[in-house]
Amino acid sequence: MPNILFAATDERWPEYEPVLRAALDATGMDYRLARDLPKAEVDYIVYAPNSDVQDFTPYTRLKAVLNLWAGVEQVTRNETLKVPLARMVDTEGLTQGMVEYVTGHVLRHHLGMDRHIVNPPHSWRPEPPPLSGDRPVTILGLGTLGLACAQALAALGFPVTGWSRSPKQAPGITCLHGEAALDAALARADILVLLLPDTPATTDLMGADRLARLPLGAVLINPGRGPLIDDAALIAALDKGALSHATLDVFRTEPLPRDHPFWAHPKVTVTPHIASETRAPSAARVIAENIRRAEAGAPMLHLVDRDAGY
Incomplete structure (x- = not known):
């Protein structure tokens, strides 16, 4: 017993x-x-x-x-x-919760929902977004959570590239692996989703050099682990317009300190570690x-x- x-x-x-x-x-x-x-x-x-x-x-x-x-x-x-x-x-709880969070925020940025939710007076700008097939998404990390999110987004018509350190295969997903392929995965990401584990190899993975590999105006979504991102480099990329927005659910210190610049940055959305539970x-x-x-x-x-x- x-x-x-x-x-x-x-x-x-x-x-x-x-x-x-x-x-x-x-x-x-x-x-x-x-x-x-x-x-x-x-x-x-x-x-x-x-x-x-x-x-x-x-x-x-x-x-x-x-x-x-x-x-x-x-x-x-x-x-x-x-x-x-x-x-x-x-898969019933953690995975489904992550799929819903990632899908929701990818669609939010794809559709440009923020500007319509804020809805400034007299801002009548009929600029429809592209269809999902014209919005490439890259997911870094093809474990259980990353693969489930990739499949959900591919089912909605997004061209999805998944990157992992070791080889993976998944129908409908362009799977890349290894250090040499990381730049290629980033270069095709209008929307980048980070779902890698926190290991010595992934700490500060998204520093200034790799953020610069993203297409101009890309969006970054991080529901994975806080240390994946160099915070100062991300703020610099947002400030100069290289990235258009970052939606962040995880942080190096949690709760996120009240004086952290993410709170006040107009191009950052902070969610309080709710992507998956x-x-x-x-x-x-x-x-x-x-x-x-x-x-x-x-x-x-x-x-x-x-x-x-x-």
């Missing part, structure tokens, strides 16, 4: 306990789920990186850690973690299935490559 420790902030336990129990009951396993267990008896940890558990050394019987967040950058660098780490891949009912089913598989001796799903960082 596996002992499962729920290690997240206190307010998450009432939200997760009933749905985790329901999902675990549905597997037919006997189990013990608790907020507090003797460390030497814990088999699995359902984990949020902002929990009190930061040293995994006392958990001598631990088999795996199951992350509640899609992002694992705060866990992969923990040298006390020696067991498999599974990231949260939840772990939904407890669907996340519980993902966690229960992974524990069931591990207990049955089957390969676990969504395991993190610790060297790659995702």
Whole structure:
């Protein structure tokens, strides 16, 4: 019978306990789920990186850690973690939420909705946008979230280029990979969406040089990770008109400090890290299935490559 420790902030336990129990009951396993267990008896940890558990050394019987967040950058660098780490891949909640956010903001910028929402007096300028087929979109990152967003946009008629470090294939998507192809992916992006993980290789990926590779007047949407962008370089590109707008959902420091220049910049939209959220009912089913598989001796799903960082 596996002992499962729920290690997240206190307010998450009432939200997760009933749905985790329901999902675990549905597997037919006997189990013990608790907020507090003797460390030497814990088999699995359902984990949020902002929990009190930061040293995994006392958990001598631990088999795996199951992350509640899609992002694992705060866990992969923990040298006390020696067991498999599974990231949260939840197509019902996390993925669908990201698809809706990205699609909504791509359409917003494609259609030029902001100028009509503000609607200055007597601004009668009948300038219809191009059709989606004439608006190339590039997505950096073709993991679960990036691929789902790429497919949704392609279904709306946008020419979508996806870039990843390793080769990927997807029907209807122009897939590029490797460092040498990154400039080509950027050069065709009227709208650029960042959905890469936060790793040492992606920190400040979008600095001045790469922002300059984008077509004049391009739009940047970042619901991925804050450190992907050099903030000062982005502001400079917006100020000189190289980029027309940036919609940002993630930041190096969150909440975004009140004095950060993004708040007041007329070409920046700040959203408060709402692009995608772990939904407890669907996340519980993902966690229960992974524990069931591990207990049955089957390969676990969504395991993190610790060297790659995702």
